[in-house]
Amino acid sequence: MNMSMLSVTRGRKRLHWTDVLSYVYLLVGLITLFGPVLWLVMSSFKTEAALGMYPPSFLPYAQKSLVVTGHDQPLPLFLVHQDGQAPRAMAQVGRIGLMATMVDPAQPDVTVQVPIQQRIPITELAFAWGNYADLFQKFNFGRFLWNSVFITVVATLLTLLFNSMAAFALSKYQFKGRKAVFMLIISTLMIPPTIILVPVFLVINGAGLLNSLWGVILPAVATPTGVFLLRQYMLSIPDELLEAARMDHASEWRIYWRIVLPLSAPALAVLAIFSVMWRWNDFLLPLIVLSRNEFFTLQLALNAFQGELNTQWNYLLAMTVITLLPVTLVFAFLQRHITTGIANAGVK
Amino acid sequence: MSLLKLRAIDKSFDQTHVIHGVNLDVQQGEFVVLVGPSGCGKSTLLRIIAGLDSPTSGDVWIEDQRVNDVSAADRGCAMVFQSYALYPHMSVYANMAFALENIGESRSEIERKVREAASILKLDALLDRRPTQLSGGQRQRVAIGRAIVRNPKLFLFDEPLSNLDAELRVSMRAELRDLHRRLGSTMIYVTHDQVEAMSMADQIVVLRAGRIEQVGSPQALYNQPANTFVAGFIGSPRMNFIPISSFPEGANALNWPVGTHTMGVRPEHWEQAQAQDQGTWSMTVQSVEYLGGQQLIQGHLPCHTRIEVLGAGEPRVHIGEQLSLQVKASQAHAFDAQGFRLPRSLL
Numbered sequence: 225m226n227m228s229m230l231s232v233t234r235g236r237k238r239l240h241w242t243d244v245l246s247y248v249y250l251l252v253g254l255i256t257l258f259g260p261v262l263w264l265v266m267s268s269f270k271t272e273a274a275l276g277m278y279p280p281s282f283l284p285y286a287q288k289s290l291v292v293t294g295h296d297q298p299l300p301l302f303l304v305h306q307d308g309q310a311p312r313a314m315a316q317v318g319r320i321g322l323m324a325t326m327v328d329p330a331q332p333d334v335t336v337q338v339p340i341q342q343r344i345p346i347t348e349l350a351f352a353w354g355n356y357a358d359l360f361q362k363f364n365f366g367r368f369l370w371n372s373v374f375i376t377v378v379a380t381l382l383t384l385l386f387n388s389m390a391a392f393a394l395s396k397y398q399f400k401g402r403k404a405v406f407m408l409i410i411s412t413l414m415i416p417p418t419i420i421l422v423p424v425f426l427v428i429n430g431a432g433l434l435n436s437l438w439g440v441i442l443p444a445v446a447t448p449t450g451v452f453l454l455r456q457y458m459l460s461i462p463d464e465l466l467e468a469a470r471m472d473h474a475s476e477w478r479i480y481w482r483i484v485l486p487l488s489a490p491a492l493a494v495l496a497i498f499s500v501m502w503r504w505n506d507f508l509l510p511l512i513v514l515s516r517n518e519f520f521t522l523q524l525a526l527n528a529f530q531g532e533l534n535t536q537w538n539y540l541l542a543m544t545v546i547t548l549l550p551v552t553l554v555f556a557f558l559q560r561h562i563t564t565g566i567a568n569a570g571v572k
Numbered sequence: 573m574s575l576l577k578l579r580a581i582d583k584s585f586d587q588t589h590v591i592h593g594v595n596l597d598v599q600q601g602e603f604v605v606l607v608g609p610s611g612c613g614k615s616t617l618l619r620i621i622a623g624l625d626s627p628t629s630g631d632v633w634i635e636d637q638r639v640n641d642v643s644a645a646d647r648g649c650a651m652v653f654q655s656y657a658l659y660p661h662m663s664v665y666a667n668m669a670f671a672l673e674n675i676g677e678s679r680s681e682i683e684r685k686v687r688e689a690a691s692i693l694k695l696d697a698l699l700d701r702r703p704t705q706l707s708g709g710q711r712q713r714v715a716i717g718r719a720i721v722r723n724p725k726l727f728l729f730d731e732p733l734s735n736l737d738a739e740l741r742v743s744m745r746a747e748l749r750d751l752h753r754r755l756g757s758t759m760i761y762v763t764h765d766q767v768e769a770m771s772m773a774d775q776i777v778v779l780r781a782g783r784i785e786q787v788g789s790p791q792a793l794y795n796q797p798a799n800t801f802v803a804g805f806i807g808s809p810r811m812n813f814i815p816i817s818s819f820p821e822g823a824n825a826l827n828w829p830v831g832t833h834t835m836g837v838r839p840e841h842w843e844q845a846q847a848q849d850q851g852t853w854s855m856t857v858q859s860v861e862y863l864g865g866q867q868l869i870q871g872h873l874p875c876h877t878r879i880e881v882l883g884a885g886e887p888r889v890h891i892g893e894q895l896s897l898q899v900k901a902s903q904a905h906a907f908d909a910q911g912f913r914l915p916r917s918l919l
Contacts, residue, residue: 467624468657472671472722473645482670486661 261548268541269351275537286350290315292332302326302343306336313346314338355542365543367518368525371437372504373550375521379441380499384492386445391454392480396466406455413448417508425512439513440506440521450495457491458484497558504551522547573636575600575758576621576726581630583616583782590616591782594630598760598775603752605761607769608779609805614762615730617779621760622728623647634725650719651728654735656711658703664690664714665699668721689720692754709740716748720755727759733768745771766806770794778802800911803836809868809880811836811905818875820853829906829914836905839868839882845898853897855879860887871895 263282267275270284277285289298292315299315304326314326317335326338359365394406424443433439461484469479485492507523514520520528526547529540576598583591591613598604606614619625621632623644632639639647659667665686672682690696693713703711712732719727729748733741749772752759763769769776770790778785778793778801786798790806797803803811814835816828828835845852854874861868869881869889881897889895906914 462655462657464653464655464657465659467644468651468653468718469659469670470624471622471644471649471651472718473674474670475674478674483659 264541265545268355268538268545269353270538270541271350271352271355272536272538274347274352275541283349284351285347286352287345288348290329292327292329294332299327301346302338303346304338304343306338306342314343316343352538355538356546359539359542359546363539364518365525365546368520368522369546371519372522372547375437375440375510376500376503376550378437379445379503380496382441382445383447383450383499384496387447387450387495388454388485388488388492389480390446390451391458392484394451395455395458396461396463396484409448409451421508421512424509428513433513435514435516435519437519440510444502444506444509447499450499453495454488454491457488461487493558497554500554501551504547573600574598574633575602575635576760577631577633578617578621579631579633581617581620581627581632583613583620583625584628589782591620591627594782594784596777596784596787598758600758601756603749603759603761603772603774604777605763605769605773605775606777606779607763607766607805608785610764611781612779613782614764614779618651618728618730618760618762621726622649622651624651648725649728650722650724650726651730652715652719652732654731656703656715656732656735658711658714658718660703663700663702664695664706664717667703667714668718671718671722685721685723686717689717692720692751693717708736709744712736712744716751725758727757729759729761731763732761733763734765741768748772767808770806776806778805796913797836797905798913800834800836800907803905803907803913807838809839809882811838812879813907814873814877814879818873818877820851820874827901827916829916831908832906832914833909834907834911836907837879837899837903839880841899841903842881842883842897843899845896847894847896849896849898851898853899855881855895855897857889857891857893857895859891860889862887869895 266282266284271286274281274284274286288301290301291298295317299317301313301315302324303311304314305311312328314328314336317325317327319325319340322340324338324340324343325335326343327333327335390409394402394409428434428439428443431439433442465483465487466479469483474482505523506521507527510521510524511527514524517528522543526540526543529536529543574597576596578594578596581591581594582589594617606617608614616625620627623632623639623642626640634647634649659670662670668686668689669682672685677685686699687696690699693716695710695713695717698706698710698714703714706714712735715732732748733744736744745768748761761768761772770793773790775787776790776793777787780801786793786802788796793802793806797806797811800813804813814837816833816835819828819835847854855869855871856874857869857871859870861870865884867883867885867887867889869883869887870878871881872878881895901916904916906916908914
């Protein structure tokens with residue numbers, strides 16, 4: 225990314241009014257789009273109690289607690305405003321209705337009844353790392369992560385391989401029915417996936433691939449978009465290169481593997497990024513194929529985590545953050561290739 | 573034994589008949605140039621020889637073996653394309669080594685052959701560069717190097733110099749002639765430039781509309797063109813064609829054969845004559861082009877047939893002047909009504 229682009233202004237020394245307007249506009253856009261994501265990340269570090277706090281705070285605060293002699297568990301600390309007395313920190317032993325039973329830590333034996341309106345929780349900045357740790361320890365999160373990664377990586381590699389082979393044949397070979405085959409492939413784009421959902425399920429079932437990661441990978445490997453994208457790019461590779469390679473004793477496979485595929489690298493990068501995005505976020509196909517918990521992908525796990533009566537929001541948020549990370553990283557490092565890949569496809 | 577034989581080669585693309593009944597023999601070690609105007613089928617013929625296209629009918633024989641069904645790579649030909657067709661993602665070394673890798677040569681053998689070819693073409697310093705980092709002339713040499721490395725029976729060149737600038741073209745022509753002499757291999761060269769053909773070839777094949785008009789050495793084509801097309805195509809500036817109706821009085825002294833319809837005289841063969849001599853041609857000068865050591869005088873005969881005269885030295889003629897011209901009988905060509913050459917008895 226070109227950093228100097230960020231500081232380009234119209235005015236030379238002082239900012240022109242259009243510069244101010246541009247920056248305001250960009251700032252508003254940044255806050256609107258990035259704000260919720262930032263809130264999500266911060267909230268994922270809050271305990272469940274902190275999540276339910278009103279008014280909500282941006283940074284994760286947890287209530288301080290103190291071990292008081294005579295009690296096994298640490299007791300939550302409150303700042304108590306009693307009439308006629310200076311505010312002091314007191315630990316709460318219990319609460320019934322509107323009255324809280326509290327003790328002064330200095331005098332653990334004396335209990336005082338305090339109305340709940342007179343107490344304010346004492347909070348400190350605390351990151352609840354336990355949200356993330358519990359995911360891997362208590363819940364089978366590592367497994368879900370592995371499933372998602374496996375499906376995404378393997379499916380992307382297979383997609384690149386098969387789509388490029390089809391595109392190579394459709395762009396560089398003349399054969400009867402070439403146009404018809406291409407039209408057929410493109411026309412499948414018109415079919416909504418929901419219509420073929422049941423037949424796809426029946427086929428996967430018949431192939432014995434239910435409840436298997438391969439049952440999620442294989443059905444969607446051949447994508448018409450991918451074939452189209454790669455074919456259009458490969459059309460721009462000069463035929464003379466292939467003829468020269470043929471005269472150099474290259475077999476058709478070598479021409480594909482050593483000439484056409486390396487030269488299609490920009491288009492392959494674009495397809496890889498699309499494929500990673502589709503596969504990582506894919507919900508429908510894994511939902512119908514995978515019903516056993518140990519094969520769940522991250523998306524299915526997120527869905528399963530929302531119980532009917534009770535949702536543990538802190539774990540859900542932590543899971544969401546982890547689910548967002550890989551695709552964000554892929555994009556951050558490969559975004560250069562998206563623009564150059566698409567741009568080159570036009571220029572060449 | 574001819575290295576290459578073409579017998580009755582015909583080629584049609586759908587409804588378009590591109591090549592008509594071509595017969596050709598190429599001997600070992602010859603430099604043959606296929607020349608002709610654009611669209612005459614010379615590149616198609618080259619591709620048929622290479623095996624990249626197959627003829628609609630007819631046979632291709634290489635070293636007395638019918639190779640119609642043999643693949644391009646196995647025919648023992650190497651081709652240098654007009655656009656060089658270098659693999660842009662490979663280094664120069666890899667470009668030249670590709671063919672040898674495909675046939676499974678050992679690493680050391682490949683290295684030796686590539687370095688040998690590179691030294692012949694002075695590419696030693698460029699072996700690690702990519703084609704995009706080379707100039708046009710350097711790319712040209714890499715393309716030739718790629719062909720040399722395979723040690724083929726037959727080199728095929730498809731207009732290799734047309735993408736270079738004029739000066740580079742002249743120097744590359746000399747280099748290619750030199751290369752031919754050094755390697756002693758058979759080369760078939762396609763071009764539309766008759767200057768290249770004349771300067772480089774042992775044999776020239778002139779093609780028009782898919783038919784061979786004439787095959788011969790540069791001297792034969794220059795001195796005895798078989799028809800008006802070859803006569804007008806070879807030699808620059810173009811030959812003057814004068815219809816018989818324009819002949820002046822006394823021109824019959826040149827013994828024109830029966831059926832002469834057109835006379836052909838090259839601009840450089842006109843000579844100054846005395847006006848009163850018999851059989852002289854009178855030309856009215858319309859313009860003079862100064863070409864340095866020569867001058868191109870353009871004008872017309874009394875019957876308004878336009879002719880050009882290439883004279884040596886500084887211009888001393890003026891516009892509107894009348895020039896008296898004559899030509900030696902051996903340098904005047906007679907063509908019949910169909911444009912075919914008529915043999916003339918020498919005086």
